[in-house]
Structures are given as C-alpha cells and as structure tokens.
Amino acid sequence: MALLDVRDLRVVFHRRGTEPFPAVDGVTFSVEPGQTIGLVGESGCGKSVTSLAIMGLLPKRGATVTGQVMFEDTDLLKLSDRQLRDRRGRDIGMIFQDPLSSLNPVIPIGLQVTEVLQRHRGLRGKAAKTEAEGLLKSVGIPDPNRRLGEYPHQLSGGMRQRALIAIALACRPRLLIADEPTTALDVTIQAQILALLRQLVEGTGTALIMITHDLGVVAGLCDQVNVLYAGKVVETADRHRLFGEPRHPYTHGLLGSVPRLDSPRGEPLAAISGSVNDNIPWTSGCAFAPRCSNAIDQCVEQTPALEDDGLRLLRCFNPVAPETAASQEVPA
Amino acid sequence: MTALPVSPAPAPSPAGEPLVDVRDLKVHFPIRRGVLIDRIAGYVYAVDGVSLQVRRGETYGLVGESGCGKTTFGRGLLRLVEPTGGSAMFDGTELRSLKGEQLRRMRRRMQMIFQDPLSSLDPRQSIDSILSEGLKAHDLYGSQETAGKKLRETLTAVGLPASALRKYPHEFSGGQRQRIGIARALILQPDLIVADEPVSALDVSVQAQVINLLDDLQVEFGLTYLVIAHDLAVVRHISDRVGVMYLGGLVEEASSDDLYADPLHPYTRALMSAVPVPDPEVEDARQQILLAGDLPSPANPPAGCRFHTRCPWKQETRCDTERPELRELTPGHRVACHWAEDVKAGKIRPHEVSVELVRPSGAGPGDGRVTETVAEVAGTLPPKS
Amino acid sequence: MSTRTRDKIDALAKTSADSGGTSLAVDALKRLSRNPVAITGAVIVTLFLLLAIFAPLIAPKDPYVRYLIDEIRQGTPLGGRPGFPLGTDQEGRDLLSRLIVASRQSLIVGVMATLIGLAVGMVMGTLSGALGGWTDTILMRFTDVLLSIPSLLLAISIAALAAKPGQWTVIVAVSIVSIPIFARLLRGSMLAQRGSDHVLAARALGVKERTIVFRHMLPNSLSPVIVLATLTLATSILEAAALSFLGLGDQDPNRAEWGAMLGEASQRYFDVRPEMALWPGLAIVLVALGFTLLGESLREALDPKNRR
Numbered sequence A: 001m002a003l004l005d006v007r008d009l010r011v012v013f014h015r016r017g018t019e020p021f022p023a024v025d026g027v028t029f030s031v032e033p034g035q036t037i038g039l040v041g042e043s044g045c046g047k048s049v050t051s052l053a054i055m056g057l058l059p060k061r062g063a064t065v066t067g068q069v070m071f072e073d074t075d076l077l078k079l080s081d082r083q084l085r086d087r088r089g090r091d092i093g094m095i096f097q098d099p100l101s102s103l104n105p106v107i108p109i110g111l112q113v114t115e116v117l118q119r120h121r122g123l124r125g126k127a128a129k130t131e132a133e134g135l136l137k138s139v140g141i142p143d144p145n146r147r148l149g150e151y152p153h154q155l156s157g158g159m160r161q162r163a164l165i166a167i168a169l170a171c172r173p174r175l176l177i178a179d180e181p182t183t184a185l186d187v188t189i190q191a192q193i194l195a196l197l198r199q200l201v202e203g204t205g206t207a208l209i210m211i212t213h214d215l216g217v218v219a220g221l222c223d224q225v226n227v228l229y230a231g232k233v234v235e236t237a238d239r240h241r242l243f244g245e246p247r248h249p250y251t252h253g254l255l256g257s258v259p260r261l262d263s264p265r266g267e268p269l270a271a272i273s274g275s276v277n278d279n280i281p282w283t284s285g286c287a288f289a290p291r292c293s294n295a296i297d298q299c300v301e302q303t304p305a306l307e308d309d310g311l312r313l314l315r316c317f318n319p320v321a322p323e324t325a326a327s328q329e330v331p332a
Numbered sequence B: 001m002t003a004l005p006v007s008p009a010p011a012p013s014p015a016g017e018p019l020v021d022v023r024d025l026k027v028h029f030p031i032r033r034g035v036l037i038d039r040i041a042g043y044v045y046a047v048d049g050v051s052l053q054v055r056r057g058e059t060y061g062l063v064g065e066s067g068c069g070k071t072t073f074g075r076g077l078l079r080l081v082e083p084t085g086g087s088a089m090f091d092g093t094e095l096r097s098l099k100g101e102q103l104r105r106m107r108r109r110m111q112m113i114f115q116d117p118l119s120s121l122d123p124r125q126s127i128d129s130i131l132s133e134g135l136k137a138h139d140l141y142g143s144q145e146t147a148g149k150k151l152r153e154t155l156t157a158v159g160l161p162a163s164a165l166r167k168y169p170h171e172f173s174g175g176q177r178q179r180i181g182i183a184r185a186l187i188l189q190p191d192l193i194v195a196d197e198p199v200s201a202l203d204v205s206v207q208a209q210v211i212n213l214l215d216d217l218q219v220e221f222g223l224t225y226l227v228i229a230h231d232l233a234v235v236r237h238i239s240d241r242v243g244v245m246y247l248g249g250l251v252e253e254a255s256s257d258d259l260y261a262d263p264l265h266p267y268t269r270a271l272m273s274a275v276p277v278p279d280p281e282v283e284d285a286r287q288q289i290l291l292a293g294d295l296p297s298p299a300n301p302p303a304g305c306r307f308h309t310r311c312p313w314k315q316e317t318r319c320d321t322e323r324p325e326l327r328e329l330t331p332g333h334r335v336a337c338h339w340a341e342d343v344k345a346g347k348i349r350p351h352e353v354s355v356e357l358v359r360p361s362g363a364g365p366g367d368g369r370v371t372e373t374v375a376e377v378a379g380t381l382p383p384k385s
Numbered sequence C: 001m002s003t004r005t006r007d008k009i010d011a012l013a014k015t016s017a018d019s020g021g022t023s024l025a026v027d028a029l030k031r032l033s034r035n036p037v038a039i040t041g042a043v044i045v046t047l048f049l050l051l052a053i054f055a056p057l058i059a060p061k062d063p064y065v066r067y068l069i070d071e072i073r074q075g076t077p078l079g080g081r082p083g084f085p086l087g088t089d090q091e092g093r094d095l096l097s098r099l100i101v102a103s104r105q106s107l108i109v110g111v112m113a114t115l116i117g118l119a120v121g122m123v124m125g126t127l128s129g130a131l132g133g134w135t136d137t138i139l140m141r142f143t144d145v146l147l148s149i150p151s152l153l154l155a156i157s158i159a160a161l162a163a164k165p166g167q168w169t170v171i172v173a174v175s176i177v178s179i180p181i182f183a184r185l186l187r188g189s190m191l192a193q194r195g196s197d198h199v200l201a202a203r204a205l206g207v208k209e210r211t212i213v214f215r216h217m218l219p220n221s222l223s224p225v226i227v228l229a230t231l232t233l234a235t236s237i238l239e240a241a242a243l244s245f246l247g248l249g250d251q252d253p254n255r256a257e258w259g260a261m262l263g264e265a266s267q268r269y270f271d272v273r274p275e276m277a278l279w280p281g282l283a284i285v286l287v288a289l290g291f292t293l294l295g296e297s298l299r300e301a302l303d304p305k306n307r308r
Helices: A047-055 A081-090 A109-121 A125-138 A157-169 A187-204 A215-221 A239-244 A249-257 A322-327 B070-077 B100-109 B127-137 B144-157 B162-166 B174-186 B204-221 B232-238 B256-261 B266-274 B280-285 B340-345 C003-012 C024-033 C036-053 C095-131 C133-148 C151-161 C167-194 C197-205 C209-245 C258-268 C275-302
Strands: A004-013 A021-031 A036-040 A063-071 A092-095 A175-179 A207-212 A224-229 A232-238 A312-314 B018-033 B039-055 B059-063 B085-090 B110-113 B192-196 B224-229 B241-246 B249-255 B327-330 B333-335 B353-356 B369-372
Touching (some): A004 A047, A021 A232, A047 A207, A081 A109, A109 A125, A109 A157, A215 A239, B018 B070, B039 B059, B039 B070, B039 B085, B059 B232, B100 B110, B127 B144, B174 B204, B204 B224, B249 B266, C024 C036, C024 C275, C095 C167, C095 C209, C095 C258
Parallel strands (some): A036 A207, A092 A175, B059 B224, B059 B241, B110 B192, B192 B224
Antiparallel strands (some): B241 B249, B327 B333
C-alpha cells in the first residue's frame, strides 16, 4: 500500500485583478516506502507548489487547494492546522533549496535540532543533545559536538544543507520531500548530498519525493519520474523507460536540450522552441502545443488525457515514435 | 555601413593567433577593517596567478565551482575590476596600461554577456535605447535610419522580432532577455565576447536555444568567446579548449575532447565524476570520486597545492609545501599537479582524506581533524557506449 | 501542423507579440489606481489642493475683516451663530473662512520646504554617490551632524536664529531638516545602483561615466526619493505647524495659519471654547494623513518586488 497517495491535486491561485490561475491542475501520483519519486519540470510547472500543497504550507488566502492527499489513511488536506503541524516534522520532513534562509540565523544549529526532537519525540536535555549529535554525524557533518553550538552562517553551504537534512530527519519521518535540495550547491557538494539521500532511502526505507529541474539528478536517484508541464503530469514512467525511450515530445525535447558530458561535441542541441510563457490553457487543448514539434490539429481542439499503456502514463495525441525516442539514447 | 556581418577588427591578427594573452594575472581584494581609519587586514586571493591564451575564433571555456575566481578573472581581464598584478594583452595591446578614454574606446572590441539577464538590463530603458547606447558611446550611431536598420538586423540575428524595440526588459521571458543581452554585445561588432554564466539562470529548454545561438553567431560573425561557467557539460559542449580553475588558480587546461577523455588533475577527475548525466544506465554504472569537505577560504588558501586539503591522491612530499606550476604533459594539455604522471599511470592510488574543517568566515582551517570515509572509491567515468 | 492550428495557437497563446511597451512608470500608475489606500490618500490630497488654490472663492467671508468685534467681551471668541457656523476668533473674524484660507499657508510652506530640501539633498546625494572618496566622506559627515540633532529641535534653533521670524524662516528651517535625509537616501540608493549588474554592463559597453551616472544610476535611484518627498510634505506641514504653534512662525497677526490657530486656541481659550483647537488640529492631521497614505502606497507601487 502506498505511503502517500496524491489524487487529482489542484491548486488555484487568486489574485486581485487577475484571472484565477491553476498552478497545479489535477496531479496524481503515489509513493511507496523506500521509493524515490521524481517531480521534474521547468519553472512554473507547479512542482514546488505541489510539495507546498502536500505539506499544507500554502497561504490560506489566495490559494484554493482541492483533491486528496492520503498519507496512509488520513487526508492531509482535511486536517486542522494543529494536526497538520504535528504531522509535519513527525511523519513528513522537508528540505528546501536555500538552506541559509530555511535555518533560523540567530539560533545555534544544535538548538534547532533539539527543538524538533523535543516537540515531536519528547526528548530533553542530555538525551536530546546526544541524539542531535548522532543526527549530525549521520548526515556527515564532521565534529558534530562543536557544530551544535554554531550558527548557520558559520557553516558552508554544503554543511548547512546537511544540517537541514538532519533537522528533517530528526523525527525519523517516513516521507521526505526535497525541493531542489542541490540547486544552490556546487557539483562536488551536490554529489555528496545526493549520495547521502540515496543512502538514507536505502538504509532506512524512507520514501523520498525529489523535486528538481535537473534531469541528471533524477536519472541516478529516482525510481519513478513524473514530468510536469504547466501544472499537469505529461509523462510518468520508470526512470529507465523514461530516459531510454521518452515518448512525450516535451520529455524528449528536454532530454535533447541538455548538453551531456559524454555526448559527442560539435552538434547543435535539439532545443525546444519558445519558453514556458508560450502556453495555451489546458482547457483549450494541450498547453505544450505552441512549442511542440509534433503538434497536430487535435492538440488545439481537445485536452489530451493521461493514458496508461501498462508501461507508462502519457498525455499526448501524437507522441514521439518509439524508435525515434530510443535513438536518442546514448549516441554511439 | 549597413550590413552587420563585417569583419570588425581594424588590424586583425590571423586566426589561431592568440587574441588574448594573459600572464600571471592576479586580483587580490583587500579586506578592510576598522571604524574610522581603514586598515587592511588581509587579502582575498580571488585570482592568484592565472596564465592563459585565447586564440582568435575559438571558444575558451573556464570552468570551476563558486568561489574559484572565474568570474573575477573575466572581470579582471576586461578591467571591470582592477587586477593587482600580471599582464593582460588583447590583440597586442597591454590592457593594464590603458588609461581612461583609451580603455573606454577599447571596450567596443571586447564585450560581455552576463548571467542574470534581467538585472543586467536597465529596467527603465526600452530595448531600443538599451541597444543604441553602445552605438552612441562609440560614435557609431549615425542617423536615425541607419541605426534603426542596424538595431533591427541585430535583433533578427539573435532571433527577436523588430517589435521588441518598443518594449521594456520586464516584458520578456528569461531566454528573450538573454538574447537582448547578446544583441547589446553583438551590435558593437566586438572581437571578443566574455560570457559569464550565460545560460545558468535560464530554464533547461531555453538553455539549449541560447547555446545554439551563441554557436551560430560565432560562425556568422567570427567571434572569439571566453565562456565562464560552473556547468562542465555546458562548457565542454561549446568550448574548443577548457581551463579548470580551483581556488584562484588554473589547475588544468586542455582541448575539450582531451579533457574529457583524459582528465589529469585529481580535481578535474572529481569534478567530472560529480556531474550527473541524464541517463540511468550511466548513473548506475558510474563510480564517483566524492570529495571530502568544502572549498577552503580564498582569504587563507592552503600552502603548496591549493587542492591538497581535499585531494585523494595527496602525497607525503611536495603537495603541501610547493605550489605546482602548470606544465605541458602532452601537447596542448597542461596540468598543475606534481604527481600527474603517476596518477595517470595508476602508480599512486587514491586514499581517504582527513577533512580539515573549513570556516566560510575565513577564520582559517579548524583545529578539529576528523577522518571521513568519503573518498574511498576512485576511477573516472565508466566507458561511454 | 496546419496553418489553421498555427492560427488557433496564436489566438490562444498569451504571447501577444505586438502589445506591450509599458514602462515601469505606467505600470506603477496602473497598480496605484487599483489600490484603495492610494485612492483615499489621493482624494484627501486633491481636496486639500483644491481648497488651497481656490481658498478665496470658497471662503464664505473675508477672513481678515473683524465682523463681530463689537460683540467680543473680554477678548473671548464667539461660538457658532447664523452666518458664522464655527463662530469667530477673539477679534471677531470668521473662523471657517480663516481655516480655509490657512490651507494655502500650509501648502506653500510644505511644498517650498520639501522642494528646497529635495533639491539640495539630491545634489549632495548625487555628488556623494557618483564621486565617492573624499567628497563623499565630507558630505556625509556633514549630514551626520545634522541628523544627530532631533529634527524639531534643529528647526526651532534655526527659526529662533532669524532676526525677524516669518514665512521664509519657517520654510528654511523645515527644509534644512529634510536635506540630510534626502542626501543620505539618494546616496545609499546610488551606491546600490553602482554595484548593480546593469551599471556594470553599461561600463563594459564602454559608456561614459557621466552618462552612467545620469542615465542609469540616478533614474533608478529616484523611486525611494519620490516616496520620501511625498512623506516629507506631510512632515513639513506638521513641523511648520509646530513652529507656528510655538510662536516661531509668521508674526503678522492677520495671517491665518493652522499651527498658530491651534496654538492660540489651546493656550488661551481651551477652557471657554475647546472646539476652536479641534478644527485646525483636525485639518493638520487629515492633510498629513493624506500625504502619508499616498506616499506609502507609492512605495508599494514602485517596489520592484511587486512587479509581475
């Protein structure tokens, strides 16, 4: 049974003087214990809003959230603020992109960790401190005893992200949501953090939702990948299938537009035309149609549905042919 | 006077000759302390002795992580920050000796593209006045009609409609803004364009458009690029030669293909193994060299080889006492490592690294030494299929 | 894809290639016009301006004529009566008319003091921000000195220095108080611009330093200054009123001025006619509120963070 089951999640933003804007438009996915799920897409695709909606962190005013977010048997969307606060941290941990602004700058790291331990696990004094030290050590922070007394600005970017992960792990959450956890970090530090997350999922059976724009990060980490575009999932598949044979023109285009370290040089990249601003509303057709090289008349007349062919979920009237899709796989 | 694709250089040196020749460039920023009277408490060694040449018509990629000094190098070369030592020759002219008006005149020939396309465009100026500003500054504006024609031609070259001229920067998407930034540089028909992280602020799908555009423009206008970026895959894709920087110094330089096929410096190896590849097969098979610890502070760089504090191949001798010079190991492939031959031949094996704690405040290496079991796995990327 | 599809996409897409061309100023005005706080402020300020400009036409009676001087006993002002809805002052002049005419005084002093403060402060701020170095140090130490004295105290000292206090001494005193604030603000704003990417871009382009200052740094530094100027109008009116209240204003007994009226009413007639103090006080508060609301909403509208 799935640990988290998100069904038909919809987030509509209302702003004075503008049309209501559906940032997340019927997103459905589920996560099993010990599984890593990727939510991938460019800016404005709704990936971060999805995570905030799951955590109940969207502002009450200005955003309408509908659908279902089942965490085991509870619908998180129906919980009161207090119940939800209790769940956050205890059952679900979250890691953000910018570790500096996610940590309180005037409180030592140690206190920020023990605070969570106290609130959710009732640990106090010496026990809390020992546990906090163990946590920092487990995320690879050297000399944890001394780090406990230090302030966030005294740590480097990579160490801060580790501290943030330690806080998220403090209550041994069963689900971890990581929103672009490595985007602000250098590649060598990114590699350290990704290795840490991988260890964590394998070692403790924590489920992980990885939100990122970086296809490379997803390829090595996620079991299943959801590609989002303009608030809707356009393709979902096992990572080997998704990267090996991307069928949605957007997924295919994304993969073609990233230069790869191991691809031959000198060839122009297969770029997608236009930008994420050039969308049409999903209600009038496929949002990606204006940028799509495969678009046909049907694409602007009907809204494509997310269809399951047993191997993947795909939302497209005219997908990339399997042989073309596969040929993109590692050029010889 | 009307057509844009005119060979711009007044006294062009032949292709392949160095257009930019930098020797031992240093940019040290003083750290000032004190309330009333400034006292210099130390220096940040942002760029500490970098020598490299950029040949006419080629793309030179400068890659490194944040804090390695690559951006400062680019700005120091163009004298947007003042270098504190060394020499920077541009097409036979010593840039460091140019004064005021001479330098301003020279700027026409060496342009820059910035990372953040929104903040590098004046929000109060229309695209028309943003593009004509350079022309006016160098007395190339001429009449309204000829300038208008030039503006429209340049916009077409970067793939924007002429209607963009009336608009303001905030009305464009990120990719379009970067095209405007490129047009602003291009319209002056420069010889050299320094592109500082030209695509890192853009969405993935838009990055490819801009990379392709830069490629096309280079062919069309015979431009020379110095591309500065942190993304090794992007740099490798667009560059002919690549230089890798670490903590203010160049540690390796090679042709793009060589560098990928045969990285010699331990840092380059680690960097390359850390770049994620959007391919699960490659990712599953890869062996990573995980570097322990963080970048030391450039205000207090380690003695000897700057990388020795994190290097899995560090040896007992020389590494922590003697700063390695860049030396040519194979033709066109320079590396700054005492033990490059032995590392290449597999004579010395990587080992665990004891991490020296690093203070971002620049207080120097900490006293606590902890052994971290991080860098036990070695090896380059698995063979490409 | 058929041309029909293309057309349909163009119709549906939000790209609208040929619209646009709105500058930031137009954008800010649009946002202002949707903000109820801004509208409230603007209404108050407009009413005040109209009142001040057309005061002689609006005032029901001549504010300088002692209509009811014969009915005044022991110098006590009269209450409301037919023809004199708010009563008269101690010399039998119509209070309502004097209140209306006094708005002119506030407007003149407020606007002149703000303009002088703005002009001098901007010159100092621009010099400081553009030249840096010794010019900056000297100018800024000077503003530090001015800023270290409480503003009303400074205004009082300057006004008290004048041999013959009058309208102009009030204006000068109030404007000197605002000079360092404008200078500081503009300098800080200019320095922030100096480090910005688009100024660096202009320098890389080879644009002359003078052009960079006047075309890029200065225009982009003005938003907070405009906001401050609006708010300073409010404080200038308040400070001018305070000076008059303390008897450091215009000494001409005929001239109507809210601060002076408030001062007289509260010091001498508060026991007999307390409402006499209410009207000028209310007028001062309302006008200051109007400018403050307008200034605050301007600040919001000009904030780049609020841009789409």
